Amino acid sequence: MGELRVLFEHRDVPGIERMDVYESVGGYQGLARAVTMSRADVIGEVKTSGLRGRGGAGFPTWIKWSGIPADQPTERYVVCNADEGEPGTFKDRELMLRLPHMVVEGLAIAGYATNSSTGYIYIRGEFLESARAVRRAIDEAYARGYLGESVCGSGHRFDLHVHMGAGSYECGEETALMSSLMGERGQPRAKPPHAPLPVISGLWQRPTLINNVETYATVPHILARGGAWYASMGTERSKGTKLFSVSGHVAKPGNYEIELGTPLEELIALAGGVVGGDLKAVIPGGSSVPILTAEQCRGVKLDYESCMAAGTMLGSGGFMAFNDRTDIVKLMHVTARFYAHESCGKCTPCREGTRWMYRIFQRITAGQGRPEDVDLLLSICNNIDGRSYCPLGDAASWPIRASIQRFREEYDYWIEHGRSPVGDDSVPGIG
Amino acid sequence: MASDLVNITINGTPLQVPAGEMIIESARRIGVEIPHFCYHPRLSKEAGANCRMCLVEVASPRKNPDGSVTLAKMPKPQTSCSLPAGEGMVIETETPAIIEARRGILEFLLINHPLDCPICDRGGECPLQNNTLHYGPPTTRYVEEKRHLPKAFPLSEHVVLDRERCIHCARCTRFAEDIAGDAQLGFLKRGADMEVSVRTGEQFTSLFSGNTIELCPVGALLSRSYRFRGRPWDLMTQKSICTECSNGCNIKLDHRAGRFVRVNARLNEDVNEEWTCDRGKFGMDYLSGPDRLTTPLVRRGNRFEAVGWDEAIRRVAEELGQAGRKSAFLGGIRSSNEDLFVMQRLFREVLGSSDLDHRVGPSFDAEPVIGVGQGQVARAPMSLVELEGLSLFISFGCDMAWEQPMAYLRVRKGWRRGALTIASVARHGTAEDERPSSLAPISAVRVRHDEGGELQVALRLLGEVLRQGGDGTAVPAELAAKAESAVTEQGADAEAVRRLALTLFEAGKGASDGRSVAVWIGEAARTNRQLPDILQTLSAALSAAGVHGVVQVPAMEVNEQGARDLGIAPTWLPGYEQADPAGRNSAEILAAVAQGDIAALWISGLDLATRYSDPAAAVRALESCPFLVVTDLSLTKTAQMADVVLPVTSVAERNGTYTNVEGRVQRFWKAYDPPAGVRQEWRIAAQIAARLGTEIHYASSREVLADIAARVPLYAGCGPDALGDGGVRWASALAGEVGR
Amino acid sequence: MAANGHSGGGDRPMDTVSGRFSPEAVAELEEIVSHYPDRRGAMLPALWIAQREYGGSLPAEAIKEVAERLGCPPVEVEGVASFYTMYNLGRRGRRHLEVCTCLTCAVLGAADTLRALEEKLGIKVGQTTPDGEFSLAEVECLNWCEAGTVVQVGGRYFGNVTPDKVDALVEQIRQIQDTEAVTQADQIVKVQLARRHDGTADG
Numbered sequence A: 001m002g003e004l005r006v007l008f009e010h011r012d013v014p015g016i017e018r019m020d021v022y023e024s025v026g027g028y029q030g031l032a033r034a035v036t037m038s039r040a041d042v043i044g045e046v047k048t049s050g051l052r053g054r055g056g057a058g059f060p061t062w063i064k065w066s067g068i069p070a071d072q073p074t075e076r077y078v079v080c081n082a083d084e085g086e087p088g089t090f091k092d093r094e095l096m097l098r099l100p101h102m103v104v105e106g107l108a109i110a111g112y113a114t115n116s117s118t119g120y121i122y123i124r125g126e127f128l129e130s131a132r133a134v135r136r137a138i139d140e141a142y143a144r145g146y147l148g149e150s151v152c153g154s155g156h157r158f159d160l161h162v163h164m165g166a167g168s169y170e171c172g173e174e175t176a177l178m179s180s181l182m183g184e185r186g187q188p189r190a191k192p193p194h195a196p197l198p199v200i201s202g203l204w205q206r207p208t209l210i211n212n213v214e215t216y217a218t219v220p221h222i223l224a225r226g227g228a229w230y231a232s233m234g235t236e237r238s239k240g241t242k243l244f245s246v247s248g249h250v251a252k253p254g255n256y257e258i259e260l261g262t263p264l265e266e267l268i269a270l271a272g273g274v275v276g277g278d279l280k281a282v283i284p285g286g287s288s289v290p291i292l293t294a295e296q297c298r299g300v301k302l303d304y305e306s307c308m309a310a311g312t313m314l315g316s317g318g319f320m321a322f323n324d325r326t327d328i329v330k331l332m333h334v335t336a337r338f339y340a341h342e343s344c345g346k347c348t349p350c351r352e353g354t355r356w357m358y359r360i361f362q363r364i365t366a367g368q369g370r371p372e373d374v375d376l377l378l379s380i381c382n383n384i385d386g387r388s389y390c391p392l393g394d395a396a397s398w399p400i401r402a403s404i405q406r407f408r409e410e411y412d413y414w415i416e417h418g419r420s421p422v423g424d425d426s427v428p429g430i431g
Numbered sequence B: 001m002a003s004d005l006v007n008i009t010i011n012g013t014p015l016q017v018p019a020g021e022m023i024i025e026s027a028r029r030i031g032v033e034i035p036h037f038c039y040h041p042r043l044s045k046e047a048g049a050n051c052r053m054c055l056v057e058v059a060s061p062r063k064n065p066d067g068s069v070t071l072a073k074m075p076k077p078q079t080s081c082s083l084p085a086g087e088g089m090v091i092e093t094e095t096p097a098i099i100e101a102r103r104g105i106l107e108f109l110l111i112n113h114p115l116d117c118p119i120c121d122r123g124g125e126c127p128l129q130n131n132t133l134h135y136g137p138p139t140t141r142y143v144e145e146k147r148h149l150p151k152a153f154p155l156s157e158h159v160v161l162d163r164e165r166c167i168h169c170a171r172c173t174r175f176a177e178d179i180a181g182d183a184q185l186g187f188l189k190r191g192a193d194m195e196v197s198v199r200t201g202e203q204f205t206s207l208f209s210g211n212t213i214e215l216c217p218v219g220a221l222l223s224r225s226y227r228f229r230g231r232p233w234d235l236m237t238q239k240s241i242c243t244e245c246s247n248g249c250n251i252k253l254d255h256r257a258g259r260f261v262r263v264n265a266r267l268n269e270d271v272n273e274e275w276t277c278d279r280g281k282f283g284m285d286y287l288s289g290p291d292r293l294t295t296p297l298v299r300r301g302n303r304f305e306a307v308g309w310d311e312a313i314r315r316v317a318e319e320l321g322q323a324g325r326k327s328a329f330l331g332g333i334r335s336s337n338e339d340l341f342v343m344q345r346l347f348r349e350v351l352g353s354s355d356l357d358h359r360v361g362p363s364f365d366a367e368p369v370i371g372v373g374q375g376q377v378a379r380a381p382m383s384l385v386e387l388e389g390l391s392l393f394i395s396f397g398c399d400m401a402w403e404q405p406m407a408y409l410r411v412r413k414g415w416r417r418g419a420l421t422i423a424s425v426a427r428h429g430t431a432e433d434e435r436p437s438s439l440a441p442i443s444a445v446r447v448r449h450d451e452g453g454e455l456q457v458a459l460r461l462l463g464e465v466l467r468q469g470g471d472g473t474a475v476p477a478e479l480a481a482k483a484e485s486a487v488t489e490q491g492a493d494a495e496a497v498r499r500l501a502l503t504l505f506e507a508g509k510g511a512s513d514g515r516s517v518a519v520w521i522g523e524a525a526r527t528n529r530q531l532p533d534i535l536q537t538l539s540a541a542l543s544a545a546g547v548h549g550v551v552q553v554p555a556m557e558v559n560e561q562g563a564r565d566l567g568i569a570p571t572w573l574p575g576y577e578q579a580d581p582a583g584r585n586s587a588e589i590l591a592a593v594a595q596g597d598i599a600a601l602w603i604s605g606l607d608l609a610t611r612y613s614d615p616a617a618a619v620r621a622l623e624s625c626p627f628l629v630v631t632d633l634s635l636t637k638t639a640q641m642a643d644v645v646l647p648v649t650s651v652a653e654r655n656g657t658y659t660n661v662e663g664r665v666q667r668f669w670k671a672y673d674p675p676a677g678v679r680q681e682w683r684i685a686a687q688i689a690a691r692l693g694t695e696i697h698y699a700s701s702r703e704v705l706a707d708i709a710a711r712v713p714l715y716a717g718c719g720p721d722a723l724g725d726g727g728v729r730w731a732s733a734l735a736g737e738v739g740r
Numbered sequence C: 001m002a003a004n005g006h007s008g009g010g011d012r013p014m015d016t017v018s019g020r021f022s023p024e025a026v027a028e029l030e031e032i033v034s035h036y037p038d039r040r041g042a043m044l045p046a047l048w049i050a051q052r053e054y055g056g057s058l059p060a061e062a063i064k065e066v067a068e069r070l071g072c073p074p075v076e077v078e079g080v081a082s083f084y085t086m087y088n089l090g091r092r093g094r095r096h097l098e099v100c101t102c103l104t105c106a107v108l109g110a111a112d113t114l115r116a117l118e119e120k121l122g123i124k125v126g127q128t129t130p131d132g133e134f135s136l137a138e139v140e141c142l143n144w145c146e147a148g149t150v151v152q153v154g155g156r157y158f159g160n161v162t163p164d165k166v167d168a169l170v171e172q173i174r175q176i177q178d179t180e181a182v183t184q185a186d187q188i189v190k191v192q193l194a195r196r197h198d199g200t201a202d203g
């Protein structure tokens, strides 16, 4: 266990974002192999690999792929979720910037496997630099016949379009992403048990496959080297490697690829260790997952199951480490603001609850907290959790609830004294 | 069919429901009411399920790998308004967790709500208020400042929006998009800042805006005319029929102390479902208008003098009696069936005149419905429900949303489902092209012509139909030649007409029998007297080629259809029996008046002096009329020219029936007493007959209707006991259908 | 079910549209429209084109023009434009500085950086300099947390911004065209347009 580079094997090769260099290190071999196989065999290979979605939920990728009715005479769509907006996560940004061909190759494979002839890559509007790299890669891929009329001479057509977002975290949620892609407000759409899955009825009511950038980028490796090879890495149920975006109080923040199951402490060590003080807390999977105390971090392994067992989630791999200058209440104030700002407004609990929590945090950190505020926050979390239209509401409540459960004394201190328990130079500063 | 039913359990009660039915509906079947705000059965589900009030707990059967089945409880509560019933589902609606969830949702809804119920029009009939009483938290835990937004923001001349009260349920926006089709309301911004709005700087000019007032589950969208005029508990409600057009929307007429207050929709699945249009919802203020006449008036020189009824009736009877056959009747399109039936008896049986006409100006002389096949039923106007199922609807000079609002909604509904194609023929610069609610933008074929170009379009269409395979055997040679030359003529819309012909054949293909195509001729096209002939020929040519449909001149005024059916026409008697001898039509009557050939003219509920196609000619004729009697509610321009003006009861002041555009006879009920000095028109007519020595005796309007049913075969199924609340279409009754 | 979803015609461009789109812009729009099965799919790109054509913001006429070009009700276009933070419905400066004050940036001192920028520009968050050159805003996570504090200006990200670097940063921003709102909109449009699909792609 530890650092293990599959996606990042050639990340630092100069010019890797260009076709020639990418091809020279084995690029597009996965696609070339895929088109010689049956669609079912391609999906079988993904199944063998045990790959799970890297967008946050960790859903088995092959199940989605095989859910697409590939032989119905309708259009089908393949969509890449490149809206990376989860605070603390920046792996998709780098993948697209440095390894755009890997993403394009993965998408082309998915297009072939699901018999889709149109793909969209929904790139967050702010990610212009990455989008430019992807644009160039797509153009190069057309020129080489990896996209277009006949992918790798297979006779299968696949067109790939770039679609730019315009500033909305919620558009990373797959059904909201579809709304946005169809030109609507970025609000979520119904899912089972209320409506069919996107793989049955997605964009324009057609079967639609949506995966994360990293998920697609992994696929070429699985096809080139075999699902079994990929499955030989990682743990029993969390196979392969995963990118972690490490940020916060560490010496060398950045993206690291590790084998799933690697101890949390080892990732911190890879990132140069904690700076500016001792480790106080970790949010291992992006702002939406419950925060861990330094105590709780001990011995936790970074895979889906172990994180769950430790009372948090692997999420998107947005790993944030905080030193002991960090004021948890202020940190959650920032978190609450994020969700209040990004709530789409469609459903009651998320629209009203996130704003209410943010208001309470504003009051507490202004020194005007009331003793009942902490339980009120908990109660609001409970009233949002599980009742909102899409998981954004849940994601807004989990971190706050966990922070109260795990750092309650900091809340009580704020309320009693009207100032930070950590001291005047605590972070985050609030503007 | 059994296979379409699934077995579910709600709160321990097993029941069978149609697969896919929303659980909130299934629960109603066993009397379980699930509180909700955003859910509405007629609005799209896609944009719904947002209020989260209707949460329930659900367990579904799940197959285990070994084939056994276990009941798996879903980890999260589910919105019952969007949850389709599936086999084996077990639903709980009253668990502690659900009660708790509802309280939580209500608390969220209320934190930013101004709680100004005491001054809110909606107070007393507000779903938010009611649900809060039943399920809400007793006190608030919210101490932050509430959202502040402008109060009573005017969206249009009819509707104001109080944004602070809005709970973002999206009922209004979905109505605008799904039903009205104008999509004038939408949400702007996001999150807690999200707000309902028209586009910045625009007005809510939809012709259906009033419905959003009723749909809004709080007091956010309000009627400007009703604002602060009453509290729901002070109002009385009577079932009634809207009088503003021929569609005959079923309404609830709210009144207080003998005065009209407001209109709300009354459910009738076959007519207006639960909608009204703004013409009706905001157009019935006339009922309590300041200019209501309350006593008969008799002309003395240049002035009117108020007189008693005896004197007025004596005077009219004298004049009519002297005029005898030289009396004529115009109008009646706003009178009840009972009024009309007795009135035509007075003219035909007592005075011996056949000069009756309900049509204003040069509208069609032909029969108003040109159907395929023979017999009464085939000649029946199309039903509103039938419109939804057409494969092609052609609006010919008809400003649908304005002239035929409910028919418009039905056509749009059919289009939305995907099976109905729409074509629209109209003048350049027609209102249809400017309106927010319009068929024009959703028309697959749009033909636009210059002023007076209807005939040319019809000829060209006939020519194209003949070319493309229509059966020309029945087409007179002269007309065929005209049509042929029309096709070869150059014109801006040649291509569009060609496509229209293609569309017609296309529409005929799918449907094996029945009426799959309808052409509705609107007001703008009615001035052309040759048009119906051409269209009739066209219809024959098409039907011989297997395209079946109806060319219809739909009634426009509230009882225009009743006036047709009951023989307020020179050439036919009640029930379209041929009149012998035939009388003169409205144009001929006016000409006869001008020539001194008519001695007494009765105009009922029609301001001929302003509404006639050539108003100046009408005024000239009326001025020269030896004796003019007018029955109306107020002193219209026409009434001002009368010798005797007789004030009549309004729809709110008596019982009676109207027949709507689809031939549905519908009752209305007395809401409050009429002013002391007004009478029902049929009673006036009967009293005059009596004066002239003929007893036309009825004790009540109910008896008049019973007599109509007994004497007019067309209305045989529409007697007083058959009508119920929702009315009966005579065509359905003739065809032996029940319940329609 | 082949349902007709929208109220507008949806499938055909309006015959005549008055507005400010240049012929090139119209051509770009039509190419992008061809990427989707209906015109409405091109809503977000069309708003980007409009934001460029209208000089960096979306006034009411821009909303109307997009509505007409896509055959959508104007209120829906405004609803979309006002949903996303990157469309400029109000007044922003030519160069709009957005400071990430979300989690990582916040713990790395974003508040201090923001204050330094306010001082340097002489405006508060939410304001625009009198000459219309700069406006300043806080934004949620820009997702380049390894380089916190991150500042976005137009199409550019600047990383590791600390209070002492603010002076130099502002001068640098002045020099770079990418940092203009119009340029950003232009670049966002361009990445959605395919370049040559035949020969080799350009560099």
Ligand SMILES: Cc1cc2nc3c(=O)[nH]c(=O)nc-3n(C[C@H](O)[C@H](O)[C@H](O)COP(=O)(O)O)c2cc1C
Pocket: A052, A053, A054, A055, A056, A057, A058, A059, A061, A081, A082, A083, A084, A085, A086, A169, A170, A171, A172, A173, A174, A175, A210, A211, A212, A213, A215, A216, A390, A391, A392, A395
């Ligand atoms: C509020 C919210 C935001 C999300 N944002 C993203 C995102 O930015 N990128 C992403 O890939 N998935 C995101 N997701 C997850 C997606 O809904 C979806 O599960 C994912 O794209 C599926 O891809 P995968 O199976 O490859 O993980 C988000 C989910 C939620 C609820």
Ligand code: SF4
Pocket: B165, B166, B167, B168, B169, B170, B171, B172, B173, B196, B215, B216, B217, B218, B220, B221
């Ligand atoms: S105005 Fe009324 S109907 Fe419209 S969203 Fe608000 S609460 Fe619902």
Ligand code: FES
Pocket: B035, B036, B037, B038, B039, B048, B049, B050, B051, B052, B053, B054, B055, B079, B080, B081, B082
């Ligand atoms: S009624 Fe079901 S969510 Fe509103």
